[in-house]
Amino acid sequence: MSAPTLPAALADATRDDASLRRFLHGLPGVDQVGVEARATALATRSIKKSSKLWAIDTAISMVDLTTLEGADTHGKVRALTAKAKRPDPDHPDTPQVAAVCVYPDLAATAVEGLTGTGIGVASVATAFPSGRSSRQVKLADVALAVESGASEVDMVIDRGAFLEGRYGAVFEEIQAVKAACGGAHLKVILETGELASYDNVRRASWLALLAGGDFIKTSTGKVSPAATLPVTHVMLQAVRDWYTATGELRGVKPAGGIRTTKDAIKYLVAVHEVAGEQWLTPQLFRFGASSLLNDLLMQRRTQHDGHYSGPDYVAVD
Amino acid sequence: MPAFDYAPAPESRDLANLKPSYRPFIGGEFVDGGGEPLKSVNPATEEVLAEVGTADANDLDAAVRAARTAFEKTWGPMPGSERAKYLFRIARLVQERSRELAVLETLDNGKPITESRDSDLPLVAAHFFYHAGWADKLDYAGYGPGPKPLGVAGQIIPWNFPLLMLAWKIAPALATGNTVVLKPAETTPLTALVFADICRQAGLPAGVVNIVPGAGDLGAKLVSHPGVDKIAFTGSTEVGKLIQREVAGTPKRLTLELGGKAANVVFDDAPLDQAVEGIVNGIFFNQGHVCCAGSRLLVQESVADELLEKLRHRISTLRLGDPLDKNTDVGAINSREQLDKIRELAESGEAEGAQRWTSPCPVPDRGFFFAPTVFSGVHQSMRIAREEIFGPVLSVLTFRTPDEAVAKANNTPYGLSAGIWSEKGSRILWMANRLRAGVVWANTFNRFDPAAPFGGYQESGFGREGGRTGLEGYLDV
Numbered sequence: 001m002s003a004p005t006l007p008a009a010l011a012d013a014t015r016d017d018a019s020l021r022r023f024l025h026g027l028p029g030v031d032q033v034g035v036e037a038r039a040t041a042l043a044t045r046s047i048k049k050s051s052k053l054w055a056i057d058t059a060i061s062m063v064d065l066t067t068l069e070g071a072d073t074h075g076k077v078r079a080l081t082a083k084a085k086r087p088d089p090d091h092p093d094t095p096q097v098a099a100v101c102v103y104p105d106l107a108a109t110a111v112e113g114l115t116g117t118g119i120g121v122a123s124v125a126t127a128f129p130s131g132r133s134s135r136q137v138k139l140a141d142v143a144l145a146v147e148s149g150a151s152e153v154d155m156v157i158d159r160g161a162f163l164e165g166r167y168g169a170v171f172e173e174i175q176a177v178k179a180a181c182g183g184a185h186l187k188v189i190l191e192t193g194e195l196a197s198y199d200n201v202r203r204a205s206w207l208a209l210l211a212g213g214d215f216i217k218t219s220t221g222k223v224s225p226a227a228t229l230p231v232t233h234v235m236l237q238a239v240r241d242w243y244t245a246t247g248e249l250r251g252v253k254p255a256g257g258i259r260t261t262k263d264a265i266k267y268l269v270a271v272h273e274v275a276g277e278q279w280l281t282p283q284l285f286r287f288g289a290s291s292l293l294n295d296l297l298m299q300r301r302t303q304h305d306g307h308y309s310g311p312d313y314v315a316v317d
Numbered sequence: 318m319p320a321f322d323y324a325p326a327p328e329s330r331d332l333a334n335l336k337p338s339y340r341p342f343i344g345g346e347f348v349d350g351g352g353e354p355l356k357s358v359n360p361a362t363e364e365v366l367a368e369v370g371t372a373d374a375n376d377l378d379a380a381v382r383a384a385r386t387a388f389e390k391t392w393g394p395m396p397g398s399e400r401a402k403y404l405f406r407i408a409r410l411v412q413e414r415s416r417e418l419a420v421l422e423t424l425d426n427g428k429p430i431t432e433s434r435d436s437d438l439p440l441v442a443a444h445f446f447y448h449a450g451w452a453d454k455l456d457y458a459g460y461g462p463g464p465k466p467l468g469v470a471g472q473i474i475p476w477n478f479p480l481l482m483l484a485w486k487i488a489p490a491l492a493t494g495n496t497v498v499l500k501p502a503e504t505t506p507l508t509a510l511v512f513a514d515i516c517r518q519a520g521l522p523a524g525v526v527n528i529v530p531g532a533g534d535l536g537a538k539l540v541s542h543p544g545v546d547k548i549a550f551t552g553s554t555e556v557g558k559l560i561q562r563e564v565a566g567t568p569k570r571l572t573l574e575l576g577g578k579a580a581n582v583v584f585d586d587a588p589l590d591q592a593v594e595g596i597v598n599g600i601f602f603n604q605g606h607v608c609c610a611g612s613r614l615l616v617q618e619s620v621a622d623e624l625l626e627k628l629r630h631r632i633s634t635l636r637l638g639d640p641l642d643k644n645t646d647v648g649a650i651n652s653r654e655q656l657d658k659i660r661e662l663a664e665s666g667e668a669e670g671a672q673r674w675t676s677p678c679p680v681p682d683r684g685f686f687f688a689p690t691v692f693s694g695v696h697q698s699m700r701i702a703r704e705e706i707f708g709p710v711l712s713v714l715t716f717r718t719p720d721e722a723v724a725k726a727n728n729t730p731y732g733l734s735a736g737i738w739s740e741k742g743s744r745i746l747w748m749a750n751r752l753r754a755g756v757v758w759a760n761t762f763n764r765f766d767p768a769a770p771f772g773g774y775q776e777s778g779f780g781r782e783g784g785r786t787g788l789e790g791y792l793d794v
Contacts, residue, residue: 028586028587028588028589028590029586029587029588029740030588030590030591031588031591031740031760033760033761034588034590034591034594034595034760034761035590035591037594038591038594044431044435044643045323045643045644046323046326046643046644047323047324047326048324048325048326049324050322050324051321051322051323051324052324054321054322055321058321237590240630244626268321269321272321273634276630277320277321280321
């Protein structure tokens, strides 16, 4: 059930397992040295003054404030929703974050805390983080998230099947999850740290886009390396190429390991120059992060107050 | 949502430690030159940066004499291990003063600060470190035991990489025991004279390095000077030919590194996004003022449209403007003369029927700027496919088969460099063996290393710079 809007060449690619494999293996390769050099070079952009302030506010508005621990409780999630609404109570003009990201059994609590705020609730699903379970269990996981009111579902792909070359299985699973999402936005976690090559990252990105993922997301945060700049470059190129081919805008979400404002700005520069200006919106770019928000808030204060305030002046959760 | 406009992030111009006047460096001292002083201009603003004293015939005689004396009395007889110490010291001083040198280079040349800071200066230091290592190991360079230096080397360098070309010339000459008289380019003499100060700081014996600023006529005098044993020239093919004619029939040795019209060949199985980066780096690095610039893009027809669309998008993200701004990708054209030449050639491209596309980037009102430009539908017979433009102008040609790519890539009187983009290793090796170019890059472009010899075929010159092979140009072997 490929999306009806796809151009013929792309619709053809998803006809069967063999076509899918031919299509994915026919994508241009990614030169490792080249993409890493480009990512390094672009990271030397110097973002100062008004553009830095703009970048900080934009980054805050793109944060999926995340807690994905075995020790998560309703209390922890409630605290997180409070923080999402008012990241910096001393500076009420601080933008809200984009969403709160939790496990599906806590999604209802997050929804309760965020009703009417416009802040999304993202729930991980499909046997996150490993994705190693039956289709039935994975879909039940999605159903739990959706029934709890999550507006966004972050699924993981079956990396085992992907690495075995069973692209059709991965494709179908993403489609099945997409169907189960109903109106909820689907983010497809590729877990790039387990895919081993940039070529695979590109293939997995296209696979997820073909199957209807609204976002492609780098990582669960549970595998190292999580998000890196070069991997994000490859994914940004994929959504740009997708846009060129179909006219549809799809999003990218790097997650895990982005902790500082400096890092976040490097990602925004990459979004700006690799994908394009259109992607500089929370509808199309997110940061999956927990500690990043506080660094952004501290840097924001520094920019506005003219001096550094320190970690005790922002709420820990 | 407003656009992500990068606020100006200029590097401080004070770091350049700019002085109102500079003087020639002869016999270990800065002296008043007898020539008409020249004014060095910041090509990004057209303001005069400093007045520079130039050498006249007498000063040149004095410089050659000082170099001869140093060669005979101090530098020539000095053991290699001692020469190495000076070279290591120079390398370290270049690193210590690299910010000053980078900002000064950017002011004088117009290249973006990111390039002078991240490419030129690190390479300059690397060249001195690399050659310092050779100084006491010349017995093992493959030229037999105890290879002898030539004597006094007269060196003439261009304005595109003022300090880097100086390093390419001076480091091997000194490592092998020669002394030098170097003439920097008329429009970019400043960093060479700060380098002279570094030589003094390093305690380099008087006369080993002499820097004589001046115009082309001074270069001609240096070439014909009877006290010089070797001429090393980097610059235009036109001047290279004049030099070769002048030197013919004399005992002087000669190495020439001249122009180029490099082909950057993209096959349909190339990593396209990285090929786009390589194409951009190949032709827009240093505003295209690079003799080995990938100025002819040869792309396989089956991917030409896709590649060109990606290329135009990428080029439109290039930021043109104040070279001192840390976010500038393309700086100023070095001189009005060069700007006129680029304009003239670009107009010929249009007149001959190629399709011109120019980046929509804003262009400053003041200074010498030329927006990145791509010509598609270019044919081998057009001037923009044959002549070196030496500016940010890319000519795009297409090919159907690998043989056609080889034929078109080699169809030039030049032969300095080439690039091949393919994920297939066997094709890269096949092609590299057939390209008549001194340097062939595979899946990259414009990468330099002091250990890698650089030089050309045919009208791109002869002799190599860098690596073990580069030592040969300064040894009597």
